[in-house]
Amino acid sequence: MVGKVPTITPTNRFDDASVKWPEGFKTCAINLGIKNGTLDFTVIQSVVPANAAAMFTQSRFCGAPLQVGKKHIANGRLQAFVINSKNANVATGQQGIKNSQRIVHEVANALDILPDDILPSSTGVIGIQLPIERMIKGIQGLRHQMSDGGFERAAEAIMTTDTRPKIRIAKVGGSTLVGIAKGSGMIEPNMATLLSYFVTDAKISQPVLHEMMKEAVNESFNMISVDTDTSTSDTVAIMANGLAGEVDIEDFRQALRSMSIELAKEIARDGEGATKLLEVVVDQAGSFKQAKKVAKSVVNSPLVKTAIFGRDPNWGRIAMAVGKCEDEDQIDPENIGIAFGDIPVYGGERELNLDLDKLQAYLLNEEVSIRISLGLGEEKATVWGCDLSYDYVRINAEYTT
Amino acid sequence: MVGKVPTITPTNRFDDASVKWPEGFKTCAINLGIKNGTLDFTVIQSVVPANAAAMFTQSRFCGAPLQVGKKHIANGRLQAFVINSKNANVATGQQGIKNSQRIVHEVANALDILPDDILPSSTGVIGIQLPIERMIKGIQGLRHQMSDGGFERAAEAIMTTDTRPKIRIAKVGGSTLVGIAKGSGMIEPNMATLLSYFVTDAKISQPVLHEMMKEAVNESFNMISVDTDTSTSDTVAIMANGLAGEVDIEDFRQALRSMSIELAKEIARDGEGATKLLEVVVDQAGSFKQAKKVAKSVVNSPLVKTAIFGRDPNWGRIAMAVGKCEDEDQIDPENIGIAFGDIPVYGGERELNLDLDKLQAYLLNEEVSIRISLGLGEEKATVWGCDLSYDYVRINAEYTT
Numbered sequence: 001m002v003g004k005v006p007t008i009t010p011t012n013r014f015d016d017a018s019v020k021w022p023e024g025f026k027t028c029a030i031n032l033g034i035k036n037g038t039l040d041f042t043v044i045q046s047v048v049p050a051n052a053a054a055m056f057t058q059s060r061f062c063g064a065p066l067q068v069g070k071k072h073i074a075n076g077r078l079q080a081f082v083i084n085s086k087n088a089n090v091a092t093g094q095q096g097i098k099n100s101q102r103i104v105h106e107v108a109n110a111l112d113i114l115p116d117d118i119l120p121s122s123t124g125v126i127g128i129q130l131p132i133e134r135m136i137k138g139i140q141g142l143r144h145q146m147s148d149g150g151f152e153r154a155a156e157a158i159m160t161t162d163t164r165p166k167i168r169i170a171k172v173g174g175s176t177l178v179g180i181a182k183g184s185g186m187i188e189p190n191m192a193t194l195l196s197y198f199v200t201d202a203k204i205s206q207p208v209l210h211e212m213m214k215e216a217v218n219e220s221f222n223m224i225s226v227d228t229d230t231s232t233s234d235t236v237a238i239m240a241n242g243l244a245g246e247v248d249i250e251d252f253r254q255a256l257r258s259m260s261i262e263l264a265k266e267i268a269r270d271g272e273g274a275t276k277l278l279e280v281v282v283d284q285a286g287s288f289k290q291a292k293k294v295a296k297s298v299v300n301s302p303l304v305k306t307a308i309f310g311r312d313p314n315w316g317r318i319a320m321a322v323g324k325c326e327d328e329d330q331i332d333p334e335n336i337g338i339a340f341g342d343i344p345v346y347g348g349e350r351e352l353n354l355d356l357d358k359l360q361a362y363l364l365n366e367e368v369s370i371r372i373s374l375g376l377g378e379e380k381a382t383v384w385g386c387d388l389s390y391d392y393v394r395i396n397a398e399y400t401t
Numbered sequence: 402m403v404g405k406v407p408t409i410t411p412t413n414r415f416d417d418a419s420v421k422w423p424e425g426f427k428t429c430a431i432n433l434g435i436k437n438g439t440l441d442f443t444v445i446q447s448v449v450p451a452n453a454a455a456m457f458t459q460s461r462f463c464g465a466p467l468q469v470g471k472k473h474i475a476n477g478r479l480q481a482f483v484i485n486s487k488n489a490n491v492a493t494g495q496q497g498i499k500n501s502q503r504i505v506h507e508v509a510n511a512l513d514i515l516p517d518d519i520l521p522s523s524t525g526v527i528g529i530q531l532p533i534e535r536m537i538k539g540i541q542g543l544r545h546q547m548s549d550g551g552f553e554r555a556a557e558a559i560m561t562t563d564t565r566p567k568i569r570i571a572k573v574g575g576s577t578l579v580g581i582a583k584g585s586g587m588i589e590p591n592m593a594t595l596l597s598y599f600v601t602d603a604k605i606s607q608p609v610l611h612e613m614m615k616e617a618v619n620e621s622f623n624m625i626s627v628d629t630d631t632s633t634s635d636t637v638a639i640m641a642n643g644l645a646g647e648v649d650i651e652d653f654r655q656a657l658r659s660m661s662i663e664l665a666k667e668i669a670r671d672g673e674g675a676t677k678l679l680e681v682v683v684d685q686a687g688s689f690k691q692a693k694k695v696a697k698s699v700v701n702s703p704l705v706k707t708a709i710f711g712r713d714p715n716w717g718r719i720a721m722a723v724g725k726c727e728d729e730d731q732i733d734p735e736n737i738g739i740a741f742g743d744i745p746v747y748g749g750e751r752e753l754n755l756d757l758d759k760l761q762a763y764l765l766n767e768e769v770s771i772r773i774s775l776g777l778g779e780e781k782a783t784v785w786g787c788d789l790s791y792d793y794v795r796i797n798a799e800y801t802t
Contacts (some may be wrong), residue, residue, distance in 0.1 A: 048557075057722070058727040059727065060722035060723065060724045060725075060726060060727065060729065060733070060734065061720045061721060061723060061734050062724070062731040088717075089718065090717070091720050091734060091747065093735075125717065126717025126718075126720060126721065127716065127717045127720070127747070136421070143612025160609075226702065227703045228629075228701075228702070228703065229702055229703060229704045229721060229722065229725065232720070232721055232724055243621065250539070269780055275783065300629075301629070301630055302628045302629065302630060302703075302797070303628065303630045303797060306793075306794055306797035306798040307798070309798045309799065310796065310797070310798030310799060312798070315528065316489075316491070316492065316526065316527025316528045317527075317630075319462045319491070319492050319527060319528070320460070320462060320527065320630060320633055321630065322459055322462060323460035323461045323462025323463070323633055324459065324461075324630065325461060326459040326461065328461065329461075331461040332461070333462050333492060334494075346492065346528065386800075388522070388794060389794060389798075390791055390794050390795070392703075392707075392794075393707055393710070393789060393790060393791050393793075393794055394791070396703070396704060396707035396708065396711070396713030397707040397708070397710045397713070397789075397790075398711060
């Protein structure tokens with residue numbers, strides 16, 4: 001329980017039968033043979049048009065489906081998410097956009113909904129055209145493959161190098177909110193993608209929905225980094241179909257925020273080759289922007305990440321990572337405090353003789369938290385990442401085209 | 402031979418006996434027992450005060466010796482570089498500054514020169530005080546340990562995790578220019594430092610010397626990255642004692658520039674765990690700033706670096722790394738060309754069917770060049786880095802305090 005947040009049930013704490021999924025949503029998770037025989041295609045449909053909001057990657061090499069989807073979300077209304085894995089449809093030119101549009105139209109026909117109410121996503125290898133004819137054939141009988149609930153299979157169908165599906169569910173008043181996400185840093189071995197989808201039967205106006213989703217993304221998905229490499233296909237989207245009626249907006253805001261943070265942390269924890277979840281908290285900052293910049297500098301430092309992997313209480317690397325924020329000219333080593341968990345290692349609170357055994361014992365935890373106090377103000381930022389291990393190199397170097 | 406540049410002899414192509422070192426410079430390379438019995442202390446002295454220039458790290462956690470050295474270089478005059486390895490004297494507070502000043506004064510007394518004419522540097526572990534009494538004792542007899550030339554031993558004495566000393570020499574008219582450098586990304590296992598020192602007996606006015614050094618640094622040391630982690634102690638400095646008289650300034654500028662680039666490339670090539678030198682050239686850019694930003698994004702991408710290590714002609718990762726320069730809103734995938742060496746893989750020049758065998762053969766080279774043409778203008782930038790290997794993780798994770 002986080003404040004007023006309704007219970008958020010982790011994946012492994014419910015089974016499909018025991019939960020009341022949000023009203024009026026159908027899903028399917030199938031194989032279209034895009035690359036092999038595993039699940040590679042999922043559709044999440046609302047039985048009625050829903051208020052919707054979505055945020056996308058800012059990459060200059062943004063994928064073809066995003067170029068199509070940005071137009072479709074413009075009016076704040078959607079009725080389906082259509083997602084394929086195994087191929088990102090990125091850097092595929094006009095043909096890629098045509099293919100994405102064609103998939104959207106075939107799904108619209110099959111489900112008898114409007115193409116403009118569909119948000120398409122693709123994740124996988126970059127620079128290769130989709131096997132469009134094979135996909136179209138598989139989409140024909142789609143209507144008969146849609147069933148109520150089934151979000152766990154959908155969460156599986158969007159996985160790439162993820163080692164487990166990522167799903168959360170929460171009850172807000174009479175409504176239910178469910179969210180799924182995928183992302184691990186890389187995929188066989190091209191750009192992976194952070195994809196996250198939320199659906200609810202709560203009745204929420206589109207402007208409020210958009211503002212709440214944006215706020216939640218800024219505190220969650222925008223605060224994680226596995227390897228500093230921004231995907232070409234990142235997409236976070238939500239549909240609210242209103243079938244469960246009005247709910248307490250603040251409760252819903254809380255639930256959406258907590259759920260987004262849990263899913264984001266799941267992605268960092270499941271980062272490519274990761275053995276630990278790394279949390280970096282920067283407080284006493286002059287601004288949120290400053291706090292986030294310093295926190296990202298630390299969570300992204302290869303020297304800090306390898307030290308965490310090696311369980312090395314090597315706080316000098318943290319000082320270095322703070323120091324390389326060269327433009328933050330208010331930052332003064334004289335005012336800074338650095339701690340692992342609640343063990344100060346630099347600055348005011350530090351004891352003269354560091355207890356290295358205590359430090360190394362702390363670094364055996366699967367979650368390591370680094371706190372940096374800048375002594376400049378009241379602002380604070382928390383970011384999440386993971387360590388840098390041999391497996392990160394193996395996963396990303398072993399592949400040959 | 403690069404244009405008018407005099408021959409620049411690599412380390413392994415001359416021996417101490419065969420070269421005419423610049424006039425009026427003495428060096429020593431000794432052990433003061435800072436950590437173990439290996440060389441850890443070197444002094445490079447001019448027999449007369451020399452015009453000098455220096456550039457330093459912009460880290461907010463800048464080391465104690467730099468705070469002392471910045472004052473001493475302010476008047477553009479130096480007579481000695483004093484460098485210790487094994488301890489960076491960083492994040493050591495007022496005591497660290499006192500220790501650095503004390504070393505400077507002891508060396509000044511021993512060599513009978515002015516403390517203000519000494520530039521001190523330290524490289525090694527962060528956050529530990531120097532064994533100052535032991536060092537002072539070792540400095541007493543310094544005068545008798547100074548000898549002419551001996552720059553190769555000096556280049557060894559400043560090494561950290563470097564696998565080989567880095568030294569270049571060039572003749573410019575009647576004068577000689579010698580440069581040494583160190584840097585590998587990390588040191589047992591704290592922040593390594595890029596240190597580079599140049600001395601010449603050419604007569605060059607201080608303003609011209611400073612401007613030439615700055616220009617050379619911007620095209621060389623500021624264009625390399627091993628692991629994105631800016632050191633707390635980076636220092637590049639030059640002394641010109643004038644004993645060989647006037648020389649052609651443009652020849653000297655060329656020699657200094659070429660030598661700086663060669664030493665910078667040596668550092669990238671010798672990066673922690675590196676198996677390949679990675680060169681990224683961005684041309685047809687709208688500005689140098691834009692070209693450098695895109696080139697740095699590619700050379701620093703863990704996905705690109707692991708692909709190079711894995712000999713994977715995976716150009717989608719290069720597209721990703723270009724794409725994540727989100728603020729460069731002129732960049733349009735439609736106008737971009739990407740090539741490995743002279744093999745186009747994306748954009749206009751690319752053939753329909755990529756010859757993957759040819760690509761993979763190219764990636765067996767010890768130097769891999771990636772060219773990205775933005776199709777926006779005439780500006781160009783070249784940066785250097787290295788691949789990301791298992792050894793990078795091993796070197797930086799295996800250590801425990």
